[in-house]
Amino acid sequence: GAVVSQHPSWVICKSGTSVKIECRSLDFQATTMFWYRQFPKQSLMLMATSNEGSKATYEQGVEKDKFLINHASLTLSTLTVTSAHPEDSSFYICSARRQGGPRDEQFFGPGTRLTVL
């Protein structure tokens, strides 16, 4: 149990377009989901915390108008990279905290590789 999926697994887009990435908890309900970004050969950096039914909380330095997060249900959070540019090319990973589960337990998705040309 506790499987998190992401779609798509990879995407290539042209500069200026918007890209939506989905994060789904497949067999549990997730009150909180997290979005991370990982540049090549670097570590993961937390971008934002997404709570079902409320606005996301963004980390310092992350543009909320650039990275739109919607957590419309207990099993789905989406990250939309608006007007993507080559510097947005990165590996985006989500994680989910199970409703009623231990607060320090997160389940990670497999990641989405975004390449902006």
Add this chain to the structure above:
Amino acid sequence: SQQGEEDPQALSIQEGENATMNCSYKTSINNLQWYRQNSGRGLVHLILIRSNEREKHSGRLRVTLDTSKKSSSLLITASRAADTASYFCATHRAGGGADGLTFGKGTHLIIQP
């Protein structure tokens, strides 16, 4: 600011040898976790050690935690080629379990067959 710092950044050893990676952090924590990431893939949770624990074992993994030095180590014994991956430590900030994780820079481990 970067919470976790691993060293070494890269480690190459022969299959069968033991691999030790270290992690330091800056703030108070409730627990510290170690993850593995194969190239271009998602994260695999390895082990969690709580702030009131000093050592924990899981199979070939041994984790220590020294809260006075704000450091942790991950030991992989009898390494295998399949252990080749990047290893990250991660913590929750300031005792908040609902927060996202702060990851260290990671150690890239290469096991030579």
